[in-house]
Amino acid sequence: xxxxxxxxxxxxxxxxxxxxxxxxxxxxxxxxxxxxxxxxxxxxxxxxxxxxxxxxxxxxxxxxxxxxxxxxxxxxxxxxxxxxxxxxxxxxxxxxxxxxxxxxxxxxxxxxxxxxxxxxxxxxxxxxxxxxxxxxxxxxxxxxxxxxxxxxxxxxxxxxxxxxxxxxxxxxxxxxxxxxxxxxxxxxxxxxxxxxxxxxxxxxxxxxxxxxxxxxxxxxxxxxxxxxxxxxxxxxxxxxxxxxxxxxxxx
Amino acid sequence: xxxxxxxxxxxxxxxxxxxxxxxxxxxxxxxxxxxxxxxxxxxxxxxxxxxxxxxxxxxxxxxxxxxxxxxxxxxxxxxxxxxxxxxxxxxxxxxxxxxxxxxxxxxxxxxxxxxxxxxxxxxxxxxxxxxxxxxxxxxxxxxxxxxxxxxxxxxxxxxxxxxxxxxxxxxxxxxxxxxxxxx
Ligand SMILES: [Fe+2]
Ligand SMILES: [Fe+2]
Numbered sequence: 550x551x552x553x554x555x556x557x558x559x560x561x562x563x564x565x566x567x568x569x570x571x572x573x574x575x576x577x578x579x580x581x582x583x584x585x586x587x588x589x590x591x592x593x594x595x596x597x598x599x600x601x602x603x604x605x606x607x608x609x610x611x612x613x614x615x616x617x618x619x620x621x622x623x624x625x626x627x628x629x630x631x632x633x634x635x636x637x638x639x640x641x642x643x644x645x646x647x648x649x650x651x652x653x654x655x656x657x658x659x660x661x662x663x664x665x666x667x668x669x670x671x672x673x674x675x676x677x678x679x680x681x682x683x684x685x686x687x688x689x690x691x692x693x694x695x696x697x698x699x700x701x702x703x704x705x706x707x708x709x710x711x712x713x714x715x716x717x718x719x720x721x722x723x724x725x726x727x728x729x730x731x732x733x734x735x736x737x738x739x740x741x742x743x744x745x746x747x748x749x750x751x752x753x754x755x756x757x758x759x760x761x762x763x764x765x766x767x768x769x770x771x772x773x774x775x776x777x778x779x780x781x782x783x784x785x786x787x788x789x790x791x792x793x794x795x796x797x798x799x800x
Numbered sequence: 801x802x803x804x805x806x807x808x809x810x811x812x813x814x815x816x817x818x819x820x821x822x823x824x825x826x827x828x829x830x831x832x833x834x835x836x837x838x839x840x841x842x843x844x845x846x847x848x849x850x851x852x853x854x855x856x857x858x859x860x861x862x863x864x865x866x867x868x869x870x871x872x873x874x875x876x877x878x879x880x881x882x883x884x885x886x887x888x889x890x891x892x893x894x895x896x897x898x899x900x901x902x903x904x905x906x907x908x909x910x911x912x913x914x915x916x917x918x919x920x921x922x923x924x925x926x927x928x929x930x931x932x933x934x935x936x937x938x939x940x941x942x943x944x945x946x947x948x949x950x951x952x953x954x955x956x957x958x959x960x961x962x963x964x965x966x967x968x969x970x971x972x973x974x975x976x977x978x979x980x981x982x983x
Contacts, residue, residue: 565831606843607831613846614828617820621857621868628823628850631830635843638836652836662831 560751561660562667565607570653571600577760581655591705592648596655599641604661605634608678611662616671623671626722630679633715640708660755664748672730672737673744679723681745683716687776688790690716692766717776724777767791803916806979809863811912812856812924813871814974818881818905819853820870825885826897833890838952841945845938852931859927873973880966887963891954898942900960904967906935 556575567573574580580597583590609630616624642652665678690713697705730737753761768786778786803811826842826849833839857868872878887896909928918925946952954960 566834568834568836570836603836603839606839610827610830610843610846614824617824621854625850625854628827628847631827631843632847635840638840638843666831 556754557750560667560747560754561663563663564659565604565662565666567657567659572653572656573659574656575658575660575755577658577756579656580658582759592645592650593655595641595645595648596650596652597657599638599645600657600659601661602634602637602641604659605678605683606631606638607662608665608674609634611666612671612674619671620726623675623722623726626719626726630719630722633719637712637715640712644704644708658755660752664751668744668747670740672727672740675723675726676741676744677748679719680727681748683723684720684773684776684778684786686716687713687720687772688766688769688786689764691769691772713772717772720773720776720778728777803921805863807974807976808916808921808924809860809865809869810871810974810976812860812863812927813865813869814873815905815909815912815928816853816856816860816868817870817872818973819849819856821881821885822897822901823849823853825881828885829893833893835890835949835952837945837949838890838894841941844941848934848938852934855927855930859924862923871977872975874970874975876966877970877973880963880970883966884963891952892959894942894946894952895954895960896963898939900963900967902935902939904964906932908973 564573581589581593583593609627612619613624613627613631646652661678661682665674665682668674668677690709694706694709694713697709727737727741731741767790768783770783770787773783773786774780823846827846830839830842830846833842854868857870860869861867873881881901884896884901887893909932913925913928916924
């Protein structure tokens with residue numbers, strides 16, 4: 550899909566509030582997408598990631614407010630996630646500023662909040678936020694840890710490894726919630742499938758083929774198993790990632 | 801005056817109701833609040849409030865009420881909470897929570913500690929004392945942030961009184977029930 554094509558308004562809700570330091574863009578192509586060898590590539594990533602972590606806090610907080618009757622254990626996990634993602638915001642802010650970045654220097658995207666908070670039930674939100682976007686994050690961080698290690702950037706290796714441990718916990722509680730819900734009511738599986746389809750359609754509209762094509766990593770099988778995915782699901786994620794890489798690699 | 805097991809359970813369940821209400825209020829404010837540093841502060845404190853509610857909810861079960869049981873406070877205190885939840889600007893949200901509601905709740909927790917027998921009810925006193933320490937830390941963190949970012953301080957210094965007055969005017973927050981009604 551080209552970056553100029555229109556958004557399907559039904560797939561996106563209102564954005565979260567941001568102060569005047571920040572400029573929100575709606576599409577990946579409008580962001581500061583530096584090539585891999587550009588000196589600002591990493592610093593821009595810290596800023597972008599800091600804001601994505603903010604979306605993580607906002608989504609977990611929104612669901613805590615919106616679903617007061619959800620099981621107390623899952624609410625505890627979401628409350629914990631609020632604090633973890635808030636800490637991740639601070640972690641990325643610290644490394645961003647210590648390496649010369651200034652808050653608001655680069656545009657930000659709030660598509661995660663716009664897509665997820667727009668879903669009307671907790672199962673769909675956890676499937677998309679934790680089990681899809683954050684599970685993808687586990688894959689991405691594994692790749693990023695290897696890259697940082699190759700560059701000898703130990704501070705970043707430490708940051709990513711701690712972030713990854715937290716993200717695995719977030720994916721795991723969502724997986725447990727999803728399996729329990731489907732066990733109680735097998736029709737919930739349809740809801741899961743519907744939420745994933747909506748989210749991936751919305752995600753493609755934001756990213757465009759340019760944004761998705763820039764993804765270089767495969768699925769982190771060990772991380773996904775630890776996060777509570779079944780063996781078959783992990784294999785499927787790996788196959789999907791290989792297909793995606795092969796198809797964009799041939800363009 | 802001594803307290804029965806049921807009366808103690810009612811106090812603890814009322815405290816849990818308030819903790820959950822505050823957690824939900826702060827959570828609802830996170831996406832609506834523009835300032836990044838405030839979102840981070842609230843995000844961290846949501847987890848504090850949740851853990852405090854959880855420990856009260858476990859204690860209430862030991863006091864022979866259902867696990868994680870909450871009891872709605874008297875209506876006049878619910879109105880105070882609802883008025884607080886309607887707060888609009890960021891400086892008012894911060895001041896309302898850290899300068900009025902948390903200190904007011906801390907006073908009620910201390911009042912409970914004065915009333916209960918510390919030997920008979922030691923598990924509750926441990927939970928409540930821990931929460932009081934955590935409240936102090938939360939309030940301190942809000943003060944540090946307000947020092948760093950003075951734009952988060954209230955311009956109208958009289959504003960907290962509008963929330964504090966009705967808060968202190970509610971003498972007791974527990975809506976006691978007939979005997980054995982919460983088991
Ligand atoms: Fe995170
Ligand atoms: Fe996460």
